[in-house]
Amino acid sequence: MNRLIALLLVLFSLPTYSQDTPPPVNAAVEQRMIKLAEELRCLVCQNQSLADSNSGLAEDLRREIRAMIVAGKKDQEIVDFLVQRYGDFVLYRPPVRSTTMLLWFGPFALLLIGGIALYLRVKRRKQEIVDTPLTKEERARVNAALNVNAGDHA
Amino acid sequence: MIPELGNFALILALLVSAVQFLFPIWGAARGNTSWMAVARPAARAQFLLVLTAFSCLAYAFLHNDFSVLYVAMHSNSKLPSAFQFAAIWGGHEGSLLLWTLILGIWSVAVSYFSRHLPADMMARVLGVMGFVSLGFLLFMLLTSNPFERLIPVPLDGRDLNPLLQDPGLVIHPPMLYMGYVGFSVAFAFAISALLGGKLDATWARWSRPWTTVAWIFLTIGIALGSGWAYYELGWGGWWFWDPVENASFMPWLLGTALIHSLAVTEKRDSFKSWTVLLAIGAFSLSLLGTFLVRSGVLTSVHAFATDPARGIFILAFLVIVIGTSLVLFAWRAPKIGLGGSFELVSRESFLLSNNILLAVAATSVLLGTLYPLFLDALGMGKISVGPPYFDSVFVPLMIPAIFLMGIGPLARWKKTSLPELAVRLRWAFAAAVVTGLVLPFVLGKWTPLISIGFLLAAWLIAAGLVGLRDRLTRTPGSFFAKLGALPRSYIGMQLAHLGVAVFIIGVTVVKGFQTEKDVRMNVGDTVTIADYRFKFNGVTDVPGPNYRAWRGLIEVSKNGTVIREMHPEKRAYFVSGTQTEAAIDVGLFRDLYVSLGEPVSGNAWSVRVYYKPFIDWIWAGCMLMALGGIFAVSDRRYRLGARAQQKIAAAPKVTRAALVTETSRS
Amino acid sequence: MMRYAWPLGVFIILAVFLGLGLKLKPSEVPSPLIGKSAPIFSLPQLQAPEQIFASKEMLGKVWLLNVWASWCAACREEHPLLVELARAGIVPIYGLDYKDKREDGLGWLRDRGNPYTATAFDKAGRVGIDFGVYGVPETFVIDRKGVIRYKQIGPLTEEALASKILPLVRELQK
Numbered sequence: 001m002n003r004l005i006a007l008l009l010v011l012f013s014l015p016t017y018s019q020d021t022p023p024p025v026n027a028a029v030e031q032r033m034i035k036l037a038e039e040l041r042c043l044v045c046q047n048q049s050l051a052d053s054n055s056g057l058a059e060d061l062r063r064e065i066r067a068m069i070v071a072g073k074k075d076q077e078i079v080d081f082l083v084q085r086y087g088d089f090v091l092y093r094p095p096v097r098s099t100t101m102l103l104w105f106g107p108f109a110l111l112l113i114g115g116i117a118l119y120l121r122v123k124r125r126k127q128e129i130v131d132t133p134l135t136k137e138e139r140a141r142v143n144a145a146l147n148v149n150a151g152d153h154a
Numbered sequence: 155m156i157p158e159l160g161n162f163a164l165i166l167a168l169l170v171s172a173v174q175f176l177f178p179i180w181g182a183a184r185g186n187t188s189w190m191a192v193a194r195p196a197a198r199a200q201f202l203l204v205l206t207a208f209s210c211l212a213y214a215f216l217h218n219d220f221s222v223l224y225v226a227m228h229s230n231s232k233l234p235s236a237f238q239f240a241a242i243w244g245g246h247e248g249s250l251l252l253w254t255l256i257l258g259i260w261s262v263a264v265s266y267f268s269r270h271l272p273a274d275m276m277a278r279v280l281g282v283m284g285f286v287s288l289g290f291l292l293f294m295l296l297t298s299n300p301f302e303r304l305i306p307v308p309l310d311g312r313d314l315n316p317l318l319q320d321p322g323l324v325i326h327p328p329m330l331y332m333g334y335v336g337f338s339v340a341f342a343f344a345i346s347a348l349l350g351g352k353l354d355a356t357w358a359r360w361s362r363p364w365t366t367v368a369w370i371f372l373t374i375g376i377a378l379g380s381g382w383a384y385y386e387l388g389w390g391g392w393w394f395w396d397p398v399e400n401a402s403f404m405p406w407l408l409g410t411a412l413i414h415s416l417a418v419t420e421k422r423d424s425f426k427s428w429t430v431l432l433a434i435g436a437f438s439l440s441l442l443g444t445f446l447v448r449s450g451v452l453t454s455v456h457a458f459a460t461d462p463a464r465g466i467f468i469l470a471f472l473v474i475v476i477g478t479s480l481v482l483f484a485w486r487a488p489k490i491g492l493g494g495s496f497e498l499v500s501r502e503s504f505l506l507s508n509n510i511l512l513a514v515a516a517t518s519v520l521l522g523t524l525y526p527l528f529l530d531a532l533g534m535g536k537i538s539v540g541p542p543y544f545d546s547v548f549v550p551l552m553i554p555a556i557f558l559m560g561i562g563p564l565a566r567w568k569k570t571s572l573p574e575l576a577v578r579l580r581w582a583f584a585a586a587v588v589t590g591l592v593l594p595f596v597l598g599k600w601t602p603l604i605s606i607g608f609l610l611a612a613w614l615i616a617a618g619l620v621g622l623r624d625r626l627t628r629t630p631g632s633f634f635a636k637l638g639a640l641p642r643s644y645i646g647m648q649l650a651h652l653g654v655a656v657f658i659i660g661v662t663v664v665k666g667f668q669t670e671k672d673v674r675m676n677v678g679d680t681v682t683i684a685d686y687r688f689k690f691n692g693v694t695d696v697p698g699p700n701y702r703a704w705r706g707l708i709e710v711s712k713n714g715t716v717i718r719e720m721h722p723e724k725r726a727y728f729v730s731g732t733q734t735e736a737a738i739d740v741g742l743f744r745d746l747y748v749s750l751g752e753p754v755s756g757n758a759w760s761v762r763v764y765y766k767p768f769i770d771w772i773w774a775g776c777m778l779m780a781l782g783g784i785f786a787v788s789d790r791r792y793r794l795g796a797r798a799q800q801k802i803a804a805a806p807k808v809t810r811a812a813l814v815t816e817t818s819r820s
Numbered sequence: 821m822m823r824y825a826w827p828l829g830v831f832i833i834l835a836v837f838l839g840l841g842l843k844l845k846p847s848e849v850p851s852p853l854i855g856k857s858a859p860i861f862s863l864p865q866l867q868a869p870e871q872i873f874a875s876k877e878m879l880g881k882v883w884l885l886n887v888w889a890s891w892c893a894a895c896r897e898e899h900p901l902l903v904e905l906a907r908a909g910i911v912p913i914y915g916l917d918y919k920d921k922r923e924d925g926l927g928w929l930r931d932r933g934n935p936y937t938a939t940a941f942d943k944a945g946r947v948g949i950d951f952g953v954y955g956v957p958e959t960f961v962i963d964r965k966g967v968i969r970y971k972q973i974g975p976l977t978e979e980a981l982a983s984k985i986l987p988l989v990r991e992l993q994k
Contacts, residue, residue, distance in 0.1 A: 092540025107518035
């Protein structure tokens with residue numbers, strides 16, 4: 001962990017002074033900004049969303065988003081603005097494209113396949129395993145055993 | 155001197171683990187009893203050697219021996235002693251030693267609690283575990299030796315990462331590793347069955363308690379990790395779908411599927427090859443997690459020092475262990491047989507469906523975690539897969555699983571009737587739907603997700619009560635006699651499923667109804683959320699053992715009365731940087747969470763204030779699940795005395811499952 | 821037996837990708853601006869605040885834009901290379917002082933040498949955002965038409981200069 005931090009610090013340094021945190025202009029703007037920022041990735045601390053991160057770049061980008069909201073831009077336009085500059089990497093929700101079909105639909109396709117496989121297997125195994133009825137002697141053994149294991153359950 | 159002793163102990167342990175692997179496995183293949191008998195003493199000797207090495211490392215930490223590189227990197231003379239000890243596993247090399255130590259603990263446990271196992275099975279189980287130890291010891295000695303020296307010796311160490319200087323470090327990794335590593339026992343049993351070519355209900359009975367105990371530890375470990383992140387990281391999140399979190403969650407999902415699958419194999423001698431595959435899968439995911447965290451392949455806040463050379467070794471180890479076991483599976487699984495049959499509508503098929511859902515869910519988590527790597531390796535660009543993806547895919551997969559959780563316990567084995575189930579459950583279902591639709595309105599906000607959350611939780615509780623009532627009606631005696639007669643495994647199941655319901659309630663309420671405010675506060679400023687008023691009374695300077703802190707004073711009042719003071723801190727550690735310590739007011743029905751941001755001009759600070767309702771129900775739910783597991787494992791059939799065990803072992807096997815198997819094979 | 825071999829197949833594919841993954845750098849964010857026009861900007865100059873640096877004036881030239889700051893530790897590593905490169909006169913280097921204090925930036929250049937033909941002062945970091953800057957230092961190679969042809973993430977190295985940047989620059993200058 002320390003080495004990772006050191007490596008990151010060598011490659012990218014962070015500003016050591018902070019700018020004034022401007023008071024939220026307006027609760028509605030703030031809420032919309034946070035909703036957008038939660039779906040975006042902070043490029044500096046790459047394991048936090050833009051909403052959570054305290055890094056300088058994250059604060060700058062949040063400020064930009066606020067400005068764009070106030071200027072009347074739509075959500076998609078704001079997202080496009082960031083993707084143009086930082087690429088798809090900045091999106092926490094991967095876009096649905098030909099390259100991400102497997103990602104988005106794979107699990108559900110797998111579920112379907114699993115369900116069908118289950119159905120077919122159960123049907124086939126029923127044919128493979130033939131039940132024979134118990135003889136009187138076997139039934140007596142079963143009853144004796146069941147009494148022994150009375151408390152047992154599933 | 156002591157570090158050299160530790161190093162030597164590791165080398166010896168390596169040799170012993172090779173013996174523990176080679177002789178018993180070969181002996182079991184050949185029927186050579188004396189070679190098989192090598193397993194137990196070898197496992198115990200190996201454990202003692204690893205314990206010696208671990209103690210040597212502990213000694214180095216507690217005596218501030220900075221001539222050991224690992225100690226110099228992760229400790230400091232001013233570090234409080236409890237953290238100096240926990241720092242043993244604060245970095246890559248030491249955590250590997252902890253892994254190996256815990257594997258030793260499990261091996262010793264198996265060596266003591268395996269009297270009733272046939273000699274060849276015991277030999278194979280310990281032999282497989284010996285192989286895993288061999289791999290980890292080799293990995294340490296070749297690439298990640300915790301005892302490497304540092305010359306010239308520094309005056310003091312780099313200090314432990316401030317994020318880790320916390321009681322969480324003392325307990326979360328050991329619990330987690332007990333879980334991860336514990337699945338190696340289930341894995342070893344599975345390999346043992348494949349090697350022996352035989353797998354029956356008794357095999358399931360043997361491996362079940364081991365698997366459940368490992369699952370309990372993993373549940374607790376993950377819950378602790380989540381709780382720790384919540385109060386440590388400063389922004390109130392408790393799950394981020396971070397690659398390392400996912401690395402622990404995937405084995406948990408498969409482990410849950412496994413304990414249910416083992417139940418079926420034990421009861422009905424079915425699902426045999428599927429159970430074996432799950433056992434291989436759960437442990438494989440544990441190993442995969444080890445790879446992901448240490449190879450630099452994924453970015454994560456959790457990742458250890460990244461080093462592709464280490465990555466290559468672990469990948470090779472992964473390929474050998476998992477590859478061999480899957481080859482073995484492909485080759486030997488057909489020999490295991492099919493076991494008891496069951497209808498399309500039966501408890502077995504409900505459980506099997508649930509297993510498939512859990513396995514697909516685990517696959518979706520794996521897919522999401524690794525997809526950026528896939529695309530990057532194929533040159534198809536760089537994407538990020540974050541919480542929005544996982545929430546969109548994982549939740550829909552879990553909804554049918556939770557629905558089945560309500561029905562499964564009420565279904566009969568082998569064949570059950572859907573109409574009958576529907577009749578028994580119709581009121582439970584109605585109650586669930588009504589709760590889901592109405593409760594959100596009562597609480598002030600209705601969204602589809604909140605509604606579904608409440609519906610599912612209510613369904614689980616209602617269906618659980620129906621099952622309980624039906625069962626109590628069937629049992630003779632007074633009410634308390636009936637409760638007393640309930641087998642612990644049944645109580646365990648009810649508790650664990652209740653835990654899931656409690657968990658769902660926690661998640662639904664906190665995600666649906668939490669509020670936050672991020673404001674700049676001057677001394678005397680107040681901010682209000684959800685009936686609570688927070689007044690900022692400035693910041694004081696507070697020295698700590700190895701840091702200097704700014705301690706905020708926040709006065710909290712409700713309806714005009716001051717209820718408490720909260721003290722969020724911003725700490726500047728002397729050696730390693732700044733860190734936020736949030737202040738949390740924990741309550742049964744809500745947490746109040748305050749963290750300091752940055753100082754802004756004058757005496758003002760930016761402050762974040764959160765209202766998080768029902769958030770502690772999340773971890774309470776996990777603890778209930780673990781408690782359920784504890785009840786299940788303490789069931790009478792596992793507590794039978796040694797004498798009774800021997801009697802049973804001596805008598806011809808008349809287990810219910812064996813009878814059913816006999817009668818169903820023509 | 822084939823029926824039971826599918827887990828093995830899936831695992832082999834996974835292992836191959838994990839192996840490939842060991843060679844990748846997951847935290848590097850490639851720039852989507854490569855091959856696209858560099859953002860047009862005008863900023864006051866660091867050393868002469870009354871004068872403006874307008875990127876439009878750079879059309880027709882091949883140039884390097886180096887993003888740096890006085891608070892950046894890694895910039896110290898690459899600075900001597902930049903000074904040497906400037907002395908060689910192969911390609912003009914322009915600086916973008918990112919989110920810095922003017923006095924600090926000036927002091928830095930005074931102490932370590934100034935390889936830049938001119939330095940733009942991006943106090944708020946707004947131009948940095950337009951360029952997709954997410955850390956410092958970063959260096960862009962821009963061609964005569966104003967199109968970004970290459971981005972160096974992190975400090976410049978001898979190796980990167982020799983194998984990628986200088987050959988590209990020579991190619992563009994033809």
